[in-house]
Amino acid sequence: MTWQSHLIVMPIVLPLVTAAVLLLFDERNRRLKMAINVISVVLQIAIAIELMIMAIEKAPEPMVYLIGDWPAPFGIVLVLDRLAALMLVLTSVLGLASLSFALANWYKASPNFHTIFQLLLMGLNGAFLTGDLFNLFVFFEVMLAASYGLALHGSGVARVKAGMHYIVINLVASSLFLIGVSLIYGVTGTLNMADLAQRIPDVAAQDRMLLETGAAILGIAFLIKAGMWPLNFWLTPTYSAAAAPVAAIFAVMTKVGIYVLLRLSPLMFGISSGASYGFGNHWLYFGGMVTLTFGLIGVVASQAMGRLASYSILVSSGTLLAAIGSGNTAMTAAALFYMVSSTLTIAAFFLLIELVERGQDAAANVLAVTMEAYGDEEDEEEEEEVGTLLPATLAVLGLCFAICAILLIGLPPFSGFIAKFVILSAILNGNHIAPNTAAGIDPSSWVLVGLILLSGLSALIAMTRTGIRTFWASLEGNVPRVLVREIVPVGALLLVCLSLTFAAGPVMRYMEATAHYLHTPEQYIQSVINTPRVGGKTENGK
Incomplete structure (x- = not known):
């Protein structure tokens, strides 16, 4: 093994060690803790990019790391492939943006913010790299435990109330996770993902219902995290009440459920799974x-920007779930591109909301909504100024808001348009769960196309209304005080979305290769099962 092979474990070890080191310093050493946290996250970005390069060079064969040099399926394995590398890069980029924003002021809101933040990154990275369900549960719990602290980060009745609901719901999801994993292990005798894929076709007919029940219960646990209706009632109040940098990093947490479904659906219930082929896709x-x-209904109905952003997450999750359920390789590739673009956009929007609302008065917002609904009864003619000077801060915030709106709506020239275009193209041209018939495209496909177009229309209505009320017809006229280091993370995330537009060709080729690899999991299975021990011996003693 080369030194690069050991980089696979670093996205887990580095934040764990950083969190432990940060605990050695109290809150009087804030600047030192801040510096350690930033250095760690920057290193994680560098490691994630290097791992993505390694995954591309090694493709289509994944890189397998045997913890303790125990072979699969008996030992703990970490698996690096294109999908895992993509999620690592996305997580580290969002981590740096959220942390940079928090360093302006939010990190002071409660103790041990830096430690909890690192533990959250550790849980996310571990969930994306692990190759068995048991350790997926372990990292899932580490991620959730850290998110509990971050959800309650700050003060306020609404935040505490939403945070407590969030904790209870995710404890229920954890219980369902354990029940589902226990049923699957009872039937197959293994929790290694590659080994599961090998054993599922051979499960006896009388045990298959128990297997599928366990898979369904396990799926519910991740659908709660992904936000599928009706399991998403917790998401909007939690995300809209969370602190801005917390909500931004939480944008990738909903994608953990999406990631697991992308990983397990074709692996456990793919074309080689026998009688269980396609289980749960419908x-x-x-x-x-x-x-x-x-x-999309929630987006149109939202009067507060925080709720608008939260419902936008549900629009993103719904689109991704439908793409996964289609079982179509082209849809999966398009969904991966859409996932990256929408996650970056919504994270930037959450950060922007805090800056925009900083200079607003809640009472003025209520009055603005009332006047919009019922009109202004005063018909006094006032002399209006011809031309109004727009302060530089509002101009910058307005530009960022406009870009976020374009991305959420899906208008050209940004990556949101490309993402929706490739999804619609895959629906109309690909073979999916509702296949194209000789008479034309299946009605359910047209329904999905209509819903995706309506989601753009709903975002157009909501963002236009909010933008006019906030920047054009504000009742207060106050200019928020914004630091440069607060607007830079927002601009950086939007710049990444812009770069996705210019690099759409190479990025889509990466996504297509990833989707093809996911839907033909034989290489994954063989690589994990047949990876030799570093210090192993053959029967001849060599």
Whole structure:
């Protein structure tokens, strides 16, 4: 093994060691803790990019790391492939943006912010790298435990109330996770993902119902995290009440559920799974469409920007769930591109909301909504100024808001348009769960196309209304005080979305290769099972 092979474990070890080191210093050493946290996150970005390069060079064969040099399926394995590398880069980029924003002021709101933040990154990275369900549960719990502290970060009745609801719901999800994993292990005798894929086709007919029950219960746990309707009632109040940098990093947490479904669906219930082929796909497909419908209605109905951003997450989740349930390789590739673009956009929007609302008065917002609904009864003619000087701060915030709006709506020339275009193209041209018939495209496919277009229309209505009320017809006229280091993370995330537009060709080729690899998991299975021990011996003693 080369030194680069050991980089696979670093996205887990580095934040764990950093969190432990940060605990050695009290809150009087804030600047030192801040510096350690920033250096760690920057190193994680560098490691994630290097791992992505390694995954591309090694493709289509994944890189397998045997913890303790114990071979699969008996030992703990970490698996690096294109999908895992993509999620690592996305997480580290969002981590740096959220941390940079928090360093302006938010990190002071409660003790041990830096330690909890590192533990959250550790849980996320571990969930993306692990190769077995048991350690997926371990990292899932580390991630959730850290998110509990971050959800309650700060003060306020609304934040504490939403945070407590969030904790209870995720404890229920953890219990369902354990029940589902226990049933699967009872039937197959293994929790290694590659070994599961080998054993599922051979499961006896009388045990298959128990296996699928365990998989369904396990799926519910991740659908709660992904936000599928009706399991998403916790998401909007939690995300809209969370501190801005916390909500931004939480944008990638919903994608943990999406990631696991992307990983396990073709692996456990792919074309080689026998009688269980395609299990759960219809539920994901139509459940995704219902979630998309619920999300776009919520976007139109939202009067507060925090709720608008939260419902936008549900629109994103619904679209991704429908794509996963389609079982179509082209849809999976398009969904991966859409996932990256929408996650970056919503994270930037959460950060921007805190800056925009900083200079607003809640009472003035209520009055603005009332006047919009019922009109202003005063008909006094006032002399209006011809031309109004727009302060530089509002101009910058307005530009960022406009870019976020374009991305959420899906208008050219930004990556949101490309993401929706490739999804619509895959629906109309690909073979999916509702296949194209000789008479034309299946009606459910047209419904999905209509919902995706309506989601753009709902975002157009909501963002236009909010933008006019906030920047054009504000009742207060106050200019918020914004630091340069607060607006830079927002601009950086939007710049990444812009770069996705210019690099759409190479990025889509990466996504297509990843989707093809996911839907043909034989290489994954063989690589994990057949990876030799570093210090192993053959029967001849060599």
